[in-house]
Amino acid sequence: MNDKLNEAKRMIPKAPQRVVTIDDDAALAEFAAELAGCDWLAVDTEFLRERTYVPKLCLVQIADSEHVGLIDVLALTDLAPLGRLLGDPAVVKVFHSAEQDLEVLYQTFNRMPAPIFDTQVAAPLLGFDDQMGYARLVDALLDKKLPKGHTRTDWSRRPLPAGALDYAADDVRYLAVAYPVLRDALAAADRLAWLDDDFARMVEPARFNVDTRLAWRRIKAWNRLAPAAQQVLAELAAWREREALAADRPRRWILADAPLIAIAENQPTRDVELADTPDLPAKTLACHGDELLACVQQGLARPAESLDPNAGPPDEAARRRIKTGMRALARAAEAADIPPASIASRADVAAIVAGHRDGRLLRGWRAEVAGHAVVQAVTGAQADAARP
Structure with missing residues (x-):
């Protein structure tokens, strides 16, 4: 796996250097038109949610291979060009840890910015740590240390504090470099298609609809x-x-x-x-x-029933089978050079022990890499326990 990654890293492109701040409607329309033909775009958002139920979008950062656009949402009156660009099904939107970005963009535009690629989800398939932060990934992948600061910036303030826009630009500048490296390494390892199901599920609107x-x-x-x-x-x-x-x-x-x-x-x-x-x-x-x-x-007045009968702690026999399943998961993960947590959680294994066969561990690549082995280990342990 390292060979595939090292080969991809030898072809690392230059980071985009030209940065434009977009704070009027005409400039946004021009910028969106310029990027409309891109195959992919690196995207990040800055928002405020401390005082609202729905997160308030303040800034959108977008980069291609050549330049970075910092879109001041609060200064604009017509966001339609941005919505069309982000919603274009021909353009892959690249995020790092996309969950909150997807939520605020969906709430703002009432549509998902699909299709997506999440570098945090993809990196473990190449042996990187699970849930790796953006700065750590950039350092490990590109040997570039990003400056700290502005993590607590109030992005609704205008003017923004000194250095905030540089910090925001870096959030997509190096994402635009990391994406092709990860993509090409995954393709060379025949693992790129493994992510299709994960990314499709991440942009299901129902995940962000309020129930x-x-x-x-x-x-x-x-x-x-x-x-x-x-x-x-x-x-x-x-x-x-x-x-x-x-x-x-x-x-x-x-x-x-x-x-x-x-x-x-x-x-x-x-x-x-x-x-x-x-x-x-x-x-x-x-x-x-x-x-x-x-x-x-x-x-x-409702029946006095548990809201989720499966939420209670497992009994001793189930705990032993969960441990057996977790050991099988660890072995399979080591063989595939993937962090176990990126394949499945303890809750996923517990669901198999409880008899459920519809979880993510038994879908797609996870089933082939580890899921079937976990089921075999758990059912074997159950059979052993049943013998007199």
């Missing part, structure tokens, strides 16, 4: 509650999600997790009981007390 009925999944301690309390929590979490979405405010600004859990546990039926909830702001009690009590009643 208030599933808002309880965002609360870490939900499965510690009794089943009846879990149903109350689901109603409370759905209410909070609707309120946050309507007000375009962070969930925690509506109500923090701790009082939601306390209400679900205590199940108050009157204002005076609700008022005893720890950390429940008086303003929230005054404005939303009736709604919170209604959520309690609605939750109690």
Whole structure:
């Protein structure tokens, strides 16, 4: 694998040097037209989400092999040319750790910037660490150390602080160099097509559509509650999600997790009981007390069932089979020179132990590299345990 990568690295192109800042509609239209025929574009975003439910797009950085464009979204009135460019199915959009970029672009343009290539997802298939940060990847792949700073910049400020635009430009300047190196090395190793399914799933719009009925999944301690309390929590979490979405405010600004859990546990039926909830702001009690009590009643009216019966801890026998599966995963990952975490998680192996055969470990390249071996190991351990 290193031979394929070293061969690709010998052909490293120069980083694009020309940087243009785009802060008027005419310049954006011209820039988008110039890039319309590209096969691929490196893309990054800067946004603000501390005070809103939907992330607020502030800056979009785009690079091809020759130049970098810094698009000041807050200075523009017509983003349609940018939306068309990012939505062009003939242009591959290259990101590093694309999740949050995809979310903010989808929320802004109501369409996914597909197709994509994520260098963070791709790099482990060439032996790099799983979940490698952008600066580390650039250093390891291109022997280029990026300056630190501006990670806490308020990208909604104008003018931006000194050096912020240089920092933003670097986020795509070296991404435009890393992409062809990774792509060519993966192609030479016959692993480029392995990523097709992963990237297709990453740009499924349903991943970013709000389903208030599933808002309880965002609360870490939900499965510690009794089943009846879990149903109350689901109603409370759905209410909070609707309120946050309507007000375009962070969930925690509506109500923090701790009082939601306390209400679900205590199940108050009157204002005076609700008022005893720890950390429940008086303003929230005054404005939303009736709604919170209604959520309690609605939750109690639902069947007292666990929100996810498979979420509990495995028993001792299942834990042993999970360990067996994890060992098989580690062996397969070592043979393929891929970090185990890039192939599957412990939860993926636990799902196989529980009898599920529809997870990502049994799809595509993961099934061939490790999935079948994990299933064989787990079923063998189960058979051994069943023998008298």
